[in-house]
Amino acid sequence: MIPSVAAAVSLLEGMMEVLSSAVKLETSSPQLAELYQYLCLAAPFGTPNETNPSNLKFQIQFRKGLAMPKEKIPSWRPAVYKGSSKLNVRIKEEVRAVQYDKEDIEDICQLYGSVLCKAELEGHPDIVLNLTTPPDSSHLDHLTVHSCVQSSDAEPVLADTTNRHTDTPHYSRSVRFSAPLETFTLCHYQQSPALIPIRGFYQMKGDRTIELLVQLKLHETIRNNFEYCEVVIPFFNRGTIEKIDNISPTSVSLCIGPDNKSLVWNIGQKFPVKSLEVSLSVTVTFTEFPSEEEEERDKTVDAKFCVEQNSYCELNFKISDFTLSGCQIDPRSITLFPSIKYKLTLGRELVSSGYRIWNSHGDALGIPFIRNEPVEEIIN
Ligand SMILES: *[C@@H]1O[C@H](CO)[C@@H](O)[C@H](O)[C@H]1NC(C)=O
Ligand SMILES: *[C@@H]1O[C@H](CO)[C@@H](O)[C@H](O)[C@H]1NC(C)=O
Ligand SMILES: *[C@@H]1O[C@H](CO)[C@@H](O)[C@H](O)[C@H]1NC(C)=O
Numbered sequence: 001m002i003p004s005v006a007a008a009v010s011l012l013e014g015m016m017e018v019l020s021s022a023v024k025l026e027t028s029s030p031q032l033a034e035l036y037q038y039l040c041l042a043a044p045f046g047t048p049n050e051t052n053p054s055n056l057k058f059q060i061q062f063r064k065g066l067a068m069p070k071e072k073i074p075s076w077r078p079a080v081y082k083g084s085s086k087l088n089v090r091i092k093e094e095v096r097a098v099q100y101d102k103e104d105i106e107d108i109c110q111l112y113g114s115v116l117c118k119a120e121l122e123g124h125p126d127i128v129l130n131l132t133t134p135p136d137s138s139h140l141d142h143l144t145v146h147s148c149v150q151s152s153d154a155e156p157v158l159a160d161t162t163n164r165h166t167d168t169p170h171y172s173r174s175v176r177f178s179a180p181l182e183t184f185t186l187c188h189y190q191q192s193p194a195l196i197p198i199r200g201f202y203q204m205k206g207d208r209t210i211e212l213l214v215q216l217k218l219h220e221t222i223r224n225n226f227e228y229c230e231v232v233i234p235f236f237n238r239g240t241i242e243k244i245d246n247i248s249p250t251s252v253s254l255c256i257g258p259d260n261k262s263l264v265w266n267i268g269q270k271f272p273v274k275s276l277e278v279s280l281s282v283t284v285t286f287t288e289f290p291s292e293e294e295e296e297r298d299k300t301v302d303a304k305f306c307v308e309q310n311s312y313c314e315l316n317f318k319i320s321d322f323t324l325s326g327c328q329i330d331p332r333s334i335t336l337f338p339s340i341k342y343k344l345t346l347g348r349e350l351v352s353s354g355y356r357i358w359n360s361h362g363d364a365l366g367i368p369f370i371r372n373e374p375v376e377e378i379i380n
Pocket of ligand 2 (some may be wrong): 258259260
């Protein structure tokens, strides 16, 4: 809603993109030099101007001594598109969750959505499209739009479906923009709390030999068709796995992770259609407790915290052609000015990111990551 906020977010994203190739930042690293060059171009007088690194890229390369393109073209549109016109709009949602199985602590579930767009359109028309959400889902919060957006509805509008019998009611938010040539994020949104798509329980007890039980239930509104769905159960401060037995049910696909310190349970493409429930119980025996040297080496927050009964399992899954928020791009709403012929591709996906279930018998950590930074908030 506030253009300066969108511009600031775009600048931060640009900085992240420039730095993303950095493996390890040192004060003398080439990435920092590149970041400096980027900031000189993107915010020349301390005010964000053109912030898309790809649009600025040739200038950065030019400064490094690479050849400048022959044609003089504006920096905000590095090339003119020629060829058959295509428009690709994809909604990607990431769901994070922390489940505790504790009476006095509420589980956490947060959704981060982004709309990615690639527009290869001859004549560079303006694009208008509607982002729709069902009325029963909670609103999309913190909607931020890319700086190329010219206008967008501040509040979603309830669609009038009285004379369209096939339509279910939904909220619609119209966005008008002039797209750069490369893939960019048209907007971001959040939903918190979001619906917990897979509810889980994890129970684990023991020392050198442990017994564990994991139970999962898929919510009935979630598309039961996964690209992948697996549970990783890491063991910290316990040495390596010697053997696993008493696997139940015997049909589960369970293996020991490549580090010999975790279990990987592959659930596959579907939960059982009737019950939508799966479970796993297994006995794990460890060779020995880790040497002090080994403990010394692993200093991650998880490794420090996960002693004795403190432990978690993590779900990794992806569902295509689905969003948890119900967010969609309405294909009928897409309009180009001036109008041209083009091929439209729409996509949706939901992926998990830091989706954890803590052992009912131990202590737990709060939100595991904020943009991959561990946060040390301990909950008993
Ligand atoms: C801001 O960006 C435009 C192109 O988007 C460019 O022509 C102009 O020179 C830039 N302004 C400054 C102060 O660099
Ligand atoms: C894991 O265990 C297997 C079999 O005992 C062994 O071949 C492999 O080298 C071990 N991997 C690691 C990373 O220790
Ligand atoms: C797109 O959203 C606007 C509200 O901003 C609404 O008036 C319009 O009817 C919607 N278009 C379609 C095709 O639903």
